[in-house]
Amino acid sequence: MSLQQKINSDLKEAIKSKKEPLLSTLRLLKADIQYELTKTGAQDLADEQVIVLIKRGYAKRMDAIQMYEKANRTDLAEKEKVESEVLKSYLPPDVSEEEILKVLEKVILELKPSGPKDIGKVMGKVMAEFKGKNIDGSKVSALVKSKLS
Secondary structure (H helix, E strand, C coil), X not given: XXXXXXXXXXXXXXXXXXXXXXHHHHHHHHHHHHHHHHHHCCCCCCHHHHHHHHXXXXXXXXXXXXXXXXXXCHHHHHHHHHHHHHHHCCCCCECCHHHHHHHHHHHHHHHCCCCHHHHHHHHHHHHHHCCCCECCHHHHHHHHHHHHC
């Protein structure tokens, strides 16, 4: 079952069981998927494309949480946290720091960077290795900077 089909079936279950935070979040995600289908003219999206949409929605919610917390709107921040947890449940597991370091060492041996000016090359290569996996770019960036400094 593709990720898109899983989201559709979970949405149907949420409608039947009237689980509100899950239902509203999945409806928004389904709308994002439908927009992408309309834009591309495709019948279905690949799992990687759906993951990109989920990550985008997750990032929006994380930004909103920070803004609501700065504005002391804990009620809205909590709503966003619940929605972000729903979206995170559809993402693949996070890549561990050990895995990132292993790939980073391999890329450094392969590219032989000469210093901080090659951070972009190394970052691109490391991120390409983890394509389709849930990886935090800021964590990778920090690790690459520490290795090349």
